[in-house]
Amino acid sequence: MVKKIFAYSYVYLILAILYLPVLYLIVFSFTDATFLGQWQNFSFELYSQLFANKEIMTALGNTLILACISAFVSTVIGTLGAIGVYYCKKGIKRLTEGLNQIPVVNAEIVIAMSLTVMFVFLGQNFFGNNSLFSFWTLLIGHCCLAIPFVYLNVKPKLQQMDPALYEAAMDLGASPTKALHKVIIPxxxxxxxxxxxxxxxxxxxxxxxxxxxxxxxxxxxQAQIETLSTLVQAKIKKGAVPPEMRALTTIIFLIVLAIVVIYSIRVNMKKNNRGRRKELKNASR
Amino acid sequence: MKYKAFRKCLAIPFWLFLILFVIFPILFIIFYAFTDVNGNFTFDAFTSFFTSPVKLNVLLISILIGLFNTFLCLLIGFPLAYILANPKFNKNYVLVMLFVMPMWINFVLRTGALRDLLSIILNACGTTTGEHPLLCTMIGMVLNYLPFTILPLYSTMLKLDKNQIEAAQDLGCNPVKTFTKSIIPQAMPGIVSASMMVFMPTISSYVISDTLSEGKIMLFGNSIYLSFSNSDWNGGSFMSLIMLIIIFLVMLFTRKFQGEKDADRGNGSW
Structure with a gap:
């Protein structure tokens, strides 16, 4: 019993420390004091300021657009890649997997630097000294981070799949594309x-x-693309986290919390269903 | 048999992407590391790196901070993962999710929040964050990388062989010996991959050290970033190359411990 209390207090202590900075911002998002740590009066002033702040809203929009496009592109390329490689010979499979592992283990800053150097070189030598940097280079950068992980997530599912399924679909008269999206993708x-x-x-x-x-x-x-991360970094380099950002933190936290709650409810429901099925089985015996 | 070619063709964009944006950039880094501004072959970046005490210091400090951070994260994370994975204490996956949840809040924002909080606490004690750069950076590093340690440790802890631990106890091991002779060897793959998840990103981190030490602690990531903002492509490339070599060496080193089964790490993160 003492052991249990000790263990629990350790777990919750670490959790509390982990959440403290974020909770701190959240608590002080409900006041209109500009200095962090000062409490004036309870208000939602910072929230209306947040939505009126053009800079933050632009950054937020950029971040979301970029995340959606890069997630979509990476998922398509990575998934198709995983399917194609799955049906390749062992040698090619091994080689591709080795290549795919490079960005996974590589440091983010090395990936960033190597892409930048390449774009600088291409811009200087093949595009008449023009800068190549634009939304497209940014998209390539983000895809570089994501595609290897998409591949790694899809691969085990392919291995669990019955390899004869695709052939069976073809034998029953499906076209290759139809077999792909009716049989493999599901x-x-x-x-x-x-x-x-x-x-x-x-x-x-x-x-x-x-x-x-x-x-x-x-x-x-015409300006450099600001995402949430780069905007916040530029702000905190000069001083404290801007007051409007506290309101933003609260909103992000609530969204993440909602996702976690929904996920855990689903997991528990599955567990309960499984438990009930087991009970039924035992009862029927 | 046309469809057999068709499904291989599906991977063409993937291969193109890997070649164009993974292999080529690395070749460019090697090219830039051994040329000067005009594109002539030189060892300038090489000699200026290995003769500059400042840059060598940065490398040494980065490795030391990386090791220290790995040690701290394992020290805190190991018992935590053990408790979370032990059905005696915890049967619920939700608690594990709670440890991972901060990872989904923008990490620059979290770092800024931590800095503000630390500066308020330190101001109350009569000092500032600028006076304790190492302390603040270490707190930031541990808080940021702890979730990355807990996940791989937790998944290996779930597979611990309870019978072996009990057998060790029955055969007369005291708790300390059980821990060192049975639990640690069984959890080794998790320890190794957790260390990998912490050590490399710590060395190459930029935001945490820059924000929390107020620019006073330069890690390897910071100095690569500095050469980026100065458009010093040759020096930056050379440092990236060194980083790549370090990563390669660490990978070789960990292969020995990990075995083939856990080779595809990264699946564990979800």
Whole structure:
């Protein structure tokens, strides 16, 4: 019993420390004091300021657009890649897997630097000294981070699949494309979905690759693309987290919390269903 | 048999992407590391790196901080993962999710929040964050990388062989010996992949060290970033190359421990 109390207090202590900075911002998002740590009076002033702040809204828009596009592109390329490689000979499979592992183990800053150097070189030598940096280079950077993980998420689902299924569909008269999206895709859908989610979050959270490979474009127009990460970094380099950002933190936290709650309810429901089925089985015996 | 070619063709964009944006950039890094501004072959970047005490210092400090951070994360994360994976204490996956949840809040924002909080606490104690750069950076590193340690450790802890641990106890091992002779060897793959998840990103991190030490601690990531903002492509490329070599060496080193089964790490993150 003492052991249990000790264990629980350790777990909750670490959890509390982990959440403290974020909770701190959240608590002080409900006051209109500009200095953090000062409490004036309870208000939603910061929330209306947040939505009126053009800079933050632009960055938020950029971040979401970029995350959606890069998640979509990475998922398509990664999934098709995984399917194609799955049906290849062993040698090619091994080689591709080795290549795919490079960005996974590589440091983010090395990926960013290598892409930047390449774009600089191409811009200087093949595009008449023009800068290549734009939304497209940024998109390539984010896809570089995400595609290997999509591949790694889809691959195990393909291995679980019955390899004869595709042939069976073909024998029964399906065209290759039809067999692909009626037979294979449904089988590996969970893997595709988790790959999509992972690439979305990777893009949302990324700072280094964005800072290196961005150029003008998207909602920022002629200026450099600002995403949430680069905007926050620029702000906290000069001083405290801007007050409007506290309101934003609360909103992000609530969204993430909602996802976690829904997920855990689903997991528990599955567990209960399984438990009930077991009971029925035992009862029928 | 046309469809057999068709399904291989599906991977063409993937292969193109890997070649164009993974292999080529690395070749460009090697090219830039050994040329000068005009594109002539030189060892300038090489000699200026290995003769500059400042840059060598940065490398040494990065490795030390990386090791220290790995050690701290394992020290805190190991018992945590053990408790979370032990059905005696915890049967619920939700608690594990709670540890992973901060990872989904923008990490620059989290770092900024931590800095503000630390500066308020330190101001109350009569100092500032600028006066304790190492302490603040380490707190930031541990808080940021702890979830990455907990996940791989947790998944290996779930597979711990309870019978072997009990057998060790029955055969007369005291708790310390059971821990070192049975639990640690069984959890080794998790420890190795957790260390990988912490050590490499710590060395190459930029935002955490830059924000929390107020620019006073330069890690390897910071100095690569600095050469990026100065458009020093040759020096930056050379440092990236060194980083790549370090990563390669660490990978070789960990292969020994990990075995083939856990080779596809990264699946564990979801």
């Amino acid at each position: 089988q590996i859908l969970p893997g595709i979905f988790s790959g999509l989610l992972l690439s979305f979050t990777l893009s949302l959270d990324d700072f280094i690759v964005t800072a290196f490979t961005r150029g003008p474009g998207l909602l920022s127009g």
